[in-house]
Amino acid sequence: DSGVTQTPKHLITATGQRVTLRCSPRSGDLSVYWYQQSLDQGLQFLIQYYNGEERAKGNILERFSAQQFPDLHSELNLSSLELGDSALYFCASSPRDFRGGYGYTFGSGTRLTVV
Amino acid sequence: AQSVTQLDSHVSVSEGTPVLLRCNYSSSYSPSLFWYVQHPNKGLQLLLKYTSAATLVKGINGFEAEFKKSETSFHLTKPSAHMSDAAEYFCVVIVLNSGNTPLVFGKGTRLSVIA
Numbered sequence: 606d607s608g609v610t611q612t613p614k615h616l617i618t619a620t621g622q623r624v625t626l627r628c629s630p631r632s633g634d635l636s637v638y639w640y641q642q643s644l645d646q647g648l649q650f651l652i653q654y655y656n657g658e659e660r661a662k663g664n665i666l667e668r669f670s671a672q673q674f675p676d677l678h679s680e681l682n683l684s685s686l687e688l689g690d691s692a693l694y695f696c697a698s699s700p701r702d703f704r705g706g707y708g709y710t711f712g713s714g715t716r717l718t719v720v
Numbered sequence: 721a722q723s724v725t726q727l728d729s730h731v732s733v734s735e736g737t738p739v740l741l742r743c744n745y746s747s748s749y750s751p752s753l754f755w756y757v758q759h760p761n762k763g764l765q766l767l768l769k770y771t772s773a774a775t776l777v778k779g780i781n782g783f784e785a786e787f788k789k790s791e792t793s794f795h796l797t798k799p800s801a802h803m804s805d806a807a808e809y810f811c812v813v814i815v816l817n818s819g820n821t822p823l824v825f826g827k828g829t830r831l832s833v834i835a
Contacts, residue, residue: 647827650822661822
């Protein structure tokens with residue numbers, strides 16, 4: 606157990622629907638990062654939050670949004686889902702901003718299947 | 721911009737023989753480099769990290785990597801492969817002091833270990 610908890614582990618939903626993925630960071634970590642892993646794109650950085658504030662943004666679609674709550678857990682919201690959104694979504698956390706270079710701790714991911 | 725190139729998408733070795741997974745990086749600044757491993761249906765686990773200290777870095781499970789600035793390489797090695805090493809391996813770069821840049825992943829190398 607890495608200490609980063611992601612729920613649910615698996616999610617199957619239909620096109621056009623909206624889902625929410627949840628991530629609880631490792632105790633004491635302030636930063637949360639979201640990554641999407643697909644066969645064709647590999648691991649793509651989506652977004653980072655640090656202590657409740659958006660800190661960095663990557664290749665995140667406008668249909669996707671995220672937030673980090675006061676208890677530091679984070680949610681990734683995916684709406685108007687398309688077949689191409691099917692992927693493994695990882696959350697990672699780190700003690701502070703990534704510039705510490707200490708590496709991240711990853712959760713085990715949420716596998717999203719859009720049918 | 722910083723990037724990493726994993727030179728082999730798939731490496732196959734026999735159990736007990738050496739492992740070499742190759743990674744070249746591109747960075748305008750002094751990089752921090754990592755290797756992560758992903759076992760099937762699992763999250764990403766940090767194997768080792770280089771953050772400008774010793775150029776030969778030892779990680780978990782007998783893996784090590786050597787940072788070679790002149791060759792811009794950070795190859796991962798292990799003297800003797802074990803069946804449990806079969807997994808996907810990712811070379812990752814992060815650039816310190818460069819602003820809001822997250823971890824940048826290579827496309828991964830799938831390691832197969834043959835009995």
